[in-house]
Amino acid sequence: MGRFSKMHGLGNDFVVIDARESTLDMTEARAMAIADRHAGIGCDQLILIGNSDRADVSMRIFNSDGSEVEACGNATRCVPLFVGRDVLIETKAGLLDAKAVDGGASVDMGQPRLEWDAIPLAYAMDTLTMPVSWEDLPAPVAVNVGNPHVIFFLDDLDGVNFDRLGPLIEHDPLFPARVNVNFAQIAGNNHIRLVVWERGAGLTRACGTGACATAVAAVRRKLASGPTTVSLPGGDLVIDWTPGGHIMMTGPATHVFDGEADWARF
Numbered sequence: 001m002g003r004f005s006k007m008h009g010l011g012n013d014f015v016v017i018d019a020r021e022s023t024l025d026m027t028e029a030r031a032m033a034i035a036d037r038h039a040g041i042g043c044d045q046l047i048l049i050g051n052s053d054r055a056d057v058s059m060r061i062f063n064s065d066g067s068e069v070e071a072c073g074n075a076t077r078c079v080p081l082f083v084g085r086d087v088l089i090e091t092k093a094g095l096l097d098a099k100a101v102d103g104g105a106s107v108d109m110g111q112p113r114l115e116w117d118a119i120p121l122a123y124a125m126d127t128l129t130m131p132v133s134w135e136d137l138p139a140p141v142a143v144n145v146g147n148p149h150v151i152f153f154l155d156d157l158d159g160v161n162f163d164r165l166g167p168l169i170e171h172d173p174l175f176p177a178r179v180n181v182n183f184a185q186i187a188g189n190n191h192i193r194l195v196v197w198e199r200g201a202g203l204t205r206a207c208g209t210g211a212c213a214t215a216v217a218a219v220r221r222k223l224a225s226g227p228t229t230v231s232l233p234g235g236d237l238v239i240d241w242t243p244g245g246h247i248m249m250t251g252p253a254t255h256v257f258d259g260e261a262d263w264a265r266f
């Protein structure tokens with residue numbers, strides 16, 4: 001039997017497993033089975049906390065479709081709560097410094113990558129105003145914050161068909177590693193409303209890296225400057241980034257319950 005914690009960041013939910021003492025062999029199939037909301041435990045992402053010789057802990061991230069990915073902002077904020085102290089975390093996207101703050105955490109998410117080949121895109125282009133379109137969507141921005149994001153700034157999010165546009169863009173061959181699709185609306189001064197169709201997980205109640213990427217895109221487009229509140233369906237994050245600097249993300253982290261499972265059954 002193995003223990004796990006159910007946690008979430010603004011409703012983006014996780015099964016978190018402490019793999020520091022176990023030899024649990026995680027495969028894409030097993031991750032997908034655990035994440036299944038009907039036949040498994042259920043989550044948007046599965047998180048494995050392991051040992052690291054470069055940091056306090058390591059973190060592996062699996063989407064509910066089983067794909068292993070580089071970054072998850074909301075899960076990163078849950079690690080200090082899970083481990084019980086501030087931590088330096090080794091991820092596929094590099095080392096992240098996560099510090100507990102009341103009710104959540106503040107995380108240095110590192111510097112965004114803005115070059116077309118770092119997103120990655122299939123061919124060279126301007127990433128601030130990409131010369132591409134899908135249906136009547138405006139030219140988007142592309143940003144990598146450890147994982148790939150494309151951001152559309154719209155006048156109004158009401159009535160947008162996220163379930164149709166999300167997968168259409170996620171799987172477009174322009175994005176060789178697929179992409180997280182961000183639909184943003186400027187809601188006021190340094191305030192953005194955001195809905196994210198996540199690569200490998202679909203619509204979620206919040207996306208931390210999406211909030212980071214969207215705030216970076218807004219600053220680059222001169223639609224925001226300084227600490228920006230990003231309002232997602234599950235709640236608000238505060239993202240602070242100035243060109244050339246690191247992205248600071250601050251927001252809630254919640255522990256829901258602990259459980260036990262026989263991992264051999266997945």
Ligand SMILES: N[C@H](CCC[C@H](N)C(=O)O)C(=O)O
Pocket residue numbers: 012044045063069070071072073074075147148180198199200201204206207208209210
């Ligand atoms: N779907 C993302 C991973 C989870 C990101 C999201 N849950 C967050 O809080 O950043 C990807 O495939 O890159």
